[in-house]
Amino acid sequence: MQRDADRLTAAAVRVEADLRRTTGRPWTCSVEDFALTVTDGVLTRRVELEHEVEEAFVAPPVEPRDLEADLDADADEVVAYEVSEALTDLGLHWPVCPEHRQVMGSCTGWWYCSGETYHDVAEIGSLQAG
Numbered sequence: 001m002q003r004d005a006d007r008l009t010a011a012a013v014r015v016e017a018d019l020r021r022t023t024g025r026p027w028t029c030s031v032e033d034f035a036l037t038v039t040d041g042v043l044t045r046r047v048e049l050e051h052e053v054e055e056a057f058v059a060p061p062v063e064p065r066d067l068e069a070d071l072d073a074d075a076d077e078v079v080a081y082e083v084s085e086a087l088t089d090l091g092l093h094w095p096v097c098p099e100h101r102q103v104m105g106s107c108t109g110w111w112y113c114s115g116e117t118y119h120d121v122a123e124i125g126s127l128q129a130g
């Protein structure tokens with residue numbers, strides 16, 4: 001199943017909000033034609049996103065009523081992952097768990113930390129400035 005452009009853009013808006021809130025800098029994250037651009041106006045990174053939805057999110061049996069949420073989760077996960085990778089390439093570590101000071105991962109719409117014990121930190125789009 002092909003990823004939906006509107007869903008990827010909505011995910012980019014959520015990740016951008018987290019990025020701005022936690023860094024206090026005017027970063028933008030945008031997706032156009034499966035190309036994700038992360039920039040603060042000075043540093044810019046552009047990466048190509050996979051066109052296909054992650055199999056695990058759409059593997060049967062998926063109830064039609066769950067599919068929407070699964071596709072949102074897929075979009076959040078790929079955009080969050082790629083933004084974090086893009087920032088790493090730019091020499092920045094983001095996002096960092098406020099408690100354990102280590103870079104968080106993203107899974108099904110949540111930022112998680114695998115510090116001393118695995119814990120979910122915040123929903124993507126709701127990360128608080130630490």
Ligand SMILES: [Zn+2]
Pocket residue numbers: 097098099100101113114115116119
């Ligand atoms: Zn942590």
